[in-house]
Amino acid sequence: MVSDEAAALDAKYECHADEFTFPTFQSMGLDGPADQKVTYLCGNSLGLMPKNLPQAVNAELDAWAARAVESHFRHPHESTGGVPWMDIDLPVVPLLAPVVGAKPSEVACMGTLTMNLNSLLCAFYRPTKLKYKIVFEKGAFPSDYYAFLNMVKLHGFTDSALIQLEPRPNEFTLRTEDILKTIEDQSDSIALVCLPGIQYYTGQYFEIEKITAFAHAKDCVVGWDLAHAVGNVDLKLHDWDVDFAAWCSYKYLNSGPGAIGGIFVHEKHCRPDVPRLAGWWGNDAGERFKMLEQFRPIDSALGFRQSNPSVLDVVSLKASLETMHKCGGIEKLRAKSIQLTNFLERLLHASPYYRDISESSSTTDPHFIILTPTDPNQRGAQLSLLFKPEDAMEKVFMYMNSHGVICDERRPNVIRLAPAPSYNTFADCVRCVTLLNKSFQVT
Known part of the structure; x- marks a missing residue:
């Protein structure tokens, strides 16, 4: 099971989520357990707040x-x-x-x-x-x-x-x-x-x-x-x-x-x-x-x-x-990032709604393709998903957001997912793709 694999990878690659402050379901105004942290995959737009930052600012x-x-x-x-x-x-x-x-x-x-x-x-x-x-x-x-x-x-x-x-x-x-x-x-x-x-x-x-x-x-x-x-x-x-x-x-x-x-x-x-x-x-x-x-x-x-x-x-x-x-510095974080993004990509490839770019033009069924290069040396901690038809993106985005997966939309039809190695886990990737798949079923 992918959840078991995620747990094994999370045991292998250290996560420093405790060094950061996460939005919660309550703070985001979402239905769900009030103190549950959201799955934050939007560090490519704005990173989470380090817990040591308010003290530094308050001192000044x-x-x-x-x-x-x-x-x-x-x-x-x-x-x-x-x-x-x-x-x-x-x-x-x-x-x-x-x-x-x-x-x-x-x-x-x-x-x-x-x-x-x-x-x-x-x-x-x-x-x-x-x-x-x-x-x-x-x-x-x-x-x-x-x-x-x-x-x-x-x-x-x-x-x-x-x-x-x-x-x-x-x-x-x-x-x-x-x-x-x-x-x-x-x-x-x-x-x-x-x-x-x-x-x-x-x-x-x-x-x-x-x-x-x-x-x-x-x-x-x-x-x-x-x-x-x-x-x-x-x-x-x-x-x-x-x-x-x-x-x-x-x-x-x-x-x-x-x-x-x-x-x-x-x-x-x-x-x-x-x-x-x-x-x-x-x-x-x-x-x-x-x-x-x-x-x-x-x-x-x-x-x-x-x-x-x-x-x-x-x-x-x-x-x-x-x-x-x-958190170990950029080299250690990059090593984890490569594995984290690879894992997320593998989960996305296994989605019934994923299509290879070469297949996309031959179907009208709702689906997504990945714009980001597959080679880990040609990408960072981001995978960009292009949805077809165009209106599918907004529905998927709203569903994921309302269920506590915070990502980034680029209209008309792209969602960017960015698992940050300092505070994201392999389990976050599983939750993300699980909700993405469910969003197609309810839209």
């Missing part, structure tokens, strides 16, 4: 109440680990660097995802009359499209400067060979390649190292939007020679809704002479309060910061990263 609220502005320099809780607000983000750096495979000097927590992407584009998109195009994917999250489009416009180009990659007909994911061919064929005009580490809709994990190396050989700058990859897969940004990357921290890093984002800038670009959007928080800390009209950027990714960060955001991220490392 106490500091604000106790010393107000003086907490920038004399934190009332320094004896118990409190950090003066002037340096509040510095302890985050060594926690964040191993998550993305970077040197501490190559990362900073700052801003939010699209703000950071725009900031990095200002530094790294340096078009010429001949090399001015940006390569990205046509299915990119709309915010990325807006950033790329308006960046080329700011430099006096039109949307013809955008090269949008899309899957082949009747396919849902991009082939690496097609990406490389586009770069090869148009390298004389390409200035920048910027793709998602993991595609938000399909869950495809791109071959970051291979694409980066190929584009560099064609004299292209390479950046990555890692919104769905950070905290999800084990990245090696320094070793892969990535030029820059940006991400958010509220998905697999569990730091809270709209929380502070992060950047990676390879050490070779952290030179003071690299142009960038500048602000006082990127300036030499020793001269920050001298109010000099001279910008001397910090010789690291910190030099790309602009403004002092939200203290509450930063300590939320620090608390969530501490929880992540307590």
